[in-house]
Amino acid sequence: MSGLEIERKFLVANDSYKSLATSSSHIKQGYICRERGRTVRVRLRDGKAFLTIKGPSADNGLSRYEFEKEITVDEASHLFLLCKQGVIDKRRYLVPVGKHVFEVDEFYGDNQGLVVAEVELSSVDEQYEKPGFIGKEVTGDRRYYNSMLISHPFCTWVK
Numbered sequence: 488m489s490g491l492e493i494e495r496k497f498l499v500a501n502d503s504y505k506s507l508a509t510s511s512s513h514i515k516q517g518y519i520c521r522e523r524g525r526t527v528r529v530r531l532r533d534g535k536a537f538l539t540i541k542g543p544s545a546d547n548g549l550s551r552y553e554f555e556k557e558i559t560v561d562e563a564s565h566l567f568l569l570c571k572q573g574v575i576d577k578r579r580y581l582v583p584v585g586k587h588v589f590e591v592d593e594f595y596g597d598n599q600g601l602v603v604a605e606v607e608l609s610s611v612d613e614q615y616e617k618p619g620f621i622g623k624e625v626t627g628d629r630r631y632y633n634s635m636l637i638s639h640p641f642c643t644w645v646k
Contacts, residue, residue, distance in 0.1 A: 490552070490553065491550055491551070491552060491553075492541070492550065492551055492552070492553040492607065493546075493549060493550040493607065493608045493609065493610065493611055493613075494549070494550075494605045494606060494607045494608065494626075495549065495605065495606055495608065495615075495624060495626045496603055496604070496605045496624070496625050496626045496628075496631060497603065497604045497605075497621045497622055497623065497624050497625060497626075498602070498603060498604075498622040498623045498625055499591060499602040499603060499604050499620050499621070499622055500619075500620055500621065500622035501619070501620050502602075502620070503618075503619055503620045504580055504582050504589070504591045504604070504618070504620045505580060507582045507583075507584075507618070507620075508580035508581060508582050508591070509581055509582070509583060510580075510581050511578055511579060511580045511581070512532050512533045512578070512579055513532070513533075513576075513577075513578055514530060514531070514532045514575070514576075514577050514578070514579055514592075515530070515531045515532075515574050515575070515576055516528055516529065516530040516531070516574060516575045516633065517529055517566075517567050517570030517571075517573070517574045517575070517637075518570055518571055518572075518634050518637055519566060519569045519570055519571070520571075521571060521634045521635075521637065521638075523543075524542065524543030524544070525540075525541065525542060525543065526539075526540070526541045526634045527539070527540050528540075528541070528633075528634070529558075529563050529566040529567055529570065530563070531560065531563055532579075534560070535557060535560070536557065536558045536559060536560045536562065536563030537555055537556065537557055537558065537563075538555070538556050538558050538562075538563075538566065539553065539554065539555040539556075540553070540554045540555075541553050541554075544627065546611050547626070547627045549611050549626055549627065550611060571637070572637050572638060573596075573597075573637055574637075575594070575598070575633050575636060575637065576594070576595040576596045576598075577592045577593060577594045577595060577598070578592070578593045578595070579591065579592050579593075580592075580593070582604075582618065582620075584606075584615075584616050584617075584618045585615065585616035586615075587606050587607070587608075587615050587616070588606070588607075589604045589605065589606050589618065589621075590604065590605050590606075590607075591603070591604045591620075592604075592605075594636070594641065596640075597636075597640030597641065597642045597643075598636050598640050598641040598642070599641070599642065600641060600642075601636075601641040603625070603631055604620070604621060630644075
């Protein structure tokens with residue numbers, strides 16, 4: 488899949504998403520390149536592997552170009568050796584709400600305690616229903632980018 492990715496990101500206010508989720512999966516991802524505005528990521532999810540390239544954000548972090556290609560698990564294992572610093576470890580819950588699906592990520596390791604939700608949209612002004620578990624919007628806040636959580640993990644934030 489490739490094209491323009493348009494999404495909004497939120498902090499999660501409570502764990503009611505778990506009972507609403509239709510599925511969940513464990514995700515491990517690392518970053519080969521994390522330059523400002525450009526990332527190259529390798530991901531393992533549900534026994535499948537993907538290589539993803541993302542471009543710079545536009546619209547205050549609401550949209551960015553994304554290219555993703557499925558690769559073999561063996562290829563991903565080799566690419567993980569090129570990843571900088573560490574990996575992101577999380578569980579993703581898929582929560583249908585109205586005509587959208589919210590992806591809720593519950594982080595582990597150095598990012599334990601952080602839970603964020605994203606909803607993908609077809610346009611920057613598309614309307615969507617906000618479920619009760621949604622908290623403060625953090626779209627465009629770089630601290631919440633997975634690529635930033637590698638070098639500035641949630642456990643180091645002043646709370």
